[in-house]
Amino acid sequence: MKIVYxxxxxxxxxxxxxxxLIKELMKKHDVYVYAGGNAYDFLHDKVKIKxxxxxxxxxxxxxIAYLITLxxxxxxxxxxxxxxxxxxxxxxxxxxxxIISDFEPLALKASRKLKIRSIILSNQEEILEKESxxxxxxxxxxxxxxxLIAMKLDFRGGNIKLVTSIDRKNTINRKNIIxxxxxxxxxxxxxxxxxxxxxxxxxxDKNNIKILDLLEKTNKKAVAYGFNEKIAEKYKNIKLKxxxxxxxxxxxxxxxxxxSGGHSLISEAIxxxxxxxxxxxxxxxxxxxxxxxVKKLGIGDYILKPNKEKIENFMKNIEKYRKTYQGINVKNSxxxxxxxxxxxxxxx
Numbered sequence: 001m002k003i004v005y006x007x008x009x010x011x012x013x014x015x016x017x018x019x020x021l022i023k024e025l026m027k028k029h030d031v032y033v034y035a036g037g038n039a040y041d042f043l044h045d046k047v048k049i050k051x052x053x054x055x056x057x058x059x060x061x062x063x064i065a066y067l068i069t070l071x072x073x074x075x076x077x078x079x080x081x082x083x084x085x086x087x088x089x090x091x092x093x094x095x096x097x098x099i100i101s102d103f104e105p106l107a108l109k110a111s112r113k114l115k116i117r118s119i120i121l122s123n124q125e126e127i128l129e130k131e132s133x134x135x136x137x138x139x140x141x142x143x144x145x146x147x148l149i150a151m152k153l154d155f156r157g158g159n160i161k162l163v164t165s166i167d168r169k170n171t172i173n174r175k176n177i178i179x180x181x182x183x184x185x186x187x188x189x190x191x192x193x194x195x196x197x198x199x200x201x202x203x204x205d206k207n208n209i210k211i212l213d214l215l216e217k218t219n220k221k222a223v224a225y226g227f228n229e230k231i232a233e234k235y236k237n238i239k240l241k242x243x244x245x246x247x248x249x250x251x252x253x254x255x256x257x258x259x260s261g262g263h264s265l266i267s268e269a270i271x272x273x274x275x276x277x278x279x280x281x282x283x284x285x286x287x288x289x290x291x292x293x294v295k296k297l298g299i300g301d302y303i304l305k306p307n308k309e310k311i312e313n314f315m316k317n318i319e320k321y322r323k324t325y326q327g328i329n330v331k332n333s334x335x336x337x338x339x340x341x342x343x344x345x346x347x348x
Contacts, residue, residue, distance in 0.1 A: 001343070035054075
């Protein structure tokens with residue numbers, strides 16, 4: 001089977017969950033990989049890949065900078081239309097049996113226009129299935145409306161939707177919607193968990209150092225990824241790391257994972273049974289939804305506007321969050337079973 005696999009380039013979460021699936025698919029099928037941004041950077045030395053443009057969310061002070069992001073979006077529209085035409089011509093030439101999109105809009109648009117069978121891999125679809133305006137705190141309504149608009153404009157389609165979920169409770173499969181457990185990196189699955197006396201911190205916005213400043217005030221030791229190493233000398237108890245060489249051992253041995261609200265890292269923290277403190281990008285509804293889910297599961301909490309008191313209150317409950325894991329069972333998806341699902345979808 002000839003498969004085109006496209007990956008959203010925002011952040012690292014999409015590519016780290018897609019890469020194990022791509023490797024498994026390549027054992028039996030011809031897979032053509034397309035990605036931009038961080039996804040391209042991650043894969044370009046691992047697999048033959050074509051670079052495509054991607055729409056970038058711009059962050060400032062742990063929020064999406066809406067105006068700058070919108071102006072950037074408008075500015076890239078002409079080139080995006082041109083790139084879409086190029087992509088469509090490539091798809092006509094390749095004539096793939098299937099397009100798989102890990103929340104990547106270019107491939108979805110081409111599949112709709114050319115009537116190529118497609119699968120969308122997404123955790124965002126879970127929000128559409130579980131949430132409605134009247135179940136959401138009104139303070140999140142603006143972010144929710146923007147999320148709905150984005151889904152309508154850029155992420156329609158998919159003959160089959162594979163929806164990754166960290167909370168499978170009350171999820172119901174339908175004809176074209178299949179809920180699956182989180183997809184995590186093979187290296188994460190192999191790790192043995194221990195709880196040493198330090199926090200693991202991962203940044204979405206490298207300039208948002210407020211959490212580091214607050215942790216320093218609590219005298220808590222931490223290792224932090226994704227920040228600018230030039231500020232390292234500012235902190236006595238926090239070790240900033242640019243290389244991800246020791247990332248897996250650092251997350252496996254930490255006592256707490258502090259992250260924004262990205263689905264993939266939260267999934268990996270859950271597989272490792274780590275208490276989670278989520279500080280979601282404040283007007284990005286997907287991250288808010290993931291953060292609320294963490295709190296609902298009882299395995300951590302979220303803070304929209306962190307301060308020293310809120311951090312210390314979280315610390316008081318770390319043991320409680322760890323014990324909660326004894327009563328929940330979040331699995332990771334079996335890659336081979338996901339491939340079988342994909343192959344089965346082609347026979348329907």
